[in-house]
Amino acid sequence: MSHAINSASPVAFFYFDYQDQANQTPASVLRCILRQLVESLPTIPESVTDLRVRSRDFKEPLPQHECERLILDTLRESGSSYLIVDALDECDGLSNRAAFLQAIKRIRQDNSLRILITSRPHVEDVRKALESFPQITIEAKDQDIRTYLRQELSRPGVSEVVGTEFADKLLNELPERAHGM
Numbered sequence: 001m002s003h004a005i006n007s008a009s010p011v012a013f014f015y016f017d018y019q020d021q022a023n024q025t026p027a028s029v030l031r032c033i034l035r036q037l038v039e040s041l042p043t044i045p046e047s048v049t050d051l052r053v054r055s056r057d058f059k060e061p062l063p064q065h066e067c068e069r070l071i072l073d074t075l076r077e078s079g080s081s082y083l084i085v086d087a088l089d090e091c092d093g094l095s096n097r098a099a100f101l102q103a104i105k106r107i108r109q110d111n112s113l114r115i116l117i118t119s120r121p122h123v124e125d126v127r128k129a130l131e132s133f134p135q136i137t138i139e140a141k142d143q144d145i146r147t148y149l150r151q152e153l154s155r156p157g158v159s160e161v162v163g164t165e166f167a168d169k170l171l172n173e174l175p176e177r178a179h180g181m
Contacts, residue, residue: 012037
């Protein structure tokens with residue numbers, strides 16, 4: 001089944017950055033996704049404006065369950081929507097990742113949402129949580145890595161920094177140790 005993206009289809013994106021794990025709780029990620037979905041709509045959903053009016057004086061960030069509810073409300077109003085979650089394996093700790101995966105399962109109730117999640121395949125909880133969904137395995141072949149390394153090593157000025165012996169060692173050992181990454 002083909003689903004064309006049109007200009008009215010909201011797209012939200014989140015990248016889990018291993019260097020910023022403290023700020024990537026499930027609630028903060030969902031707030032980010034909600035903001036992106038709402039910003040891409042021509043009008044703000046009533047449930048979002050109602051909450052904003054009711055909570056004008058609130059200093060606390062929106063809790064996770066409210067984010068989920070508002071995301072579902074927003075999805076109902078938007079028709080087909082897209083969510084891209086990149087580097088889920090970099091989500092801090094099993095508890096945060098498990099909570100985020102559970103939230104995604106609840107949000108996924110809306111059939112108009114199409115989700116693309118990237119993760120390294122060796123992360124067991126992610127693999128298990130997503131095993132019922134279609135999977136695409138992408139991995140670099142040793143020859144691809146060598147080709148890339150040769151290209152980078154041939155750039156101007158690199159030979160002055162990287163000696164021939166070290167370059168040869170990179171070309172021979174790095175592809176084997178990369179294990180397709």
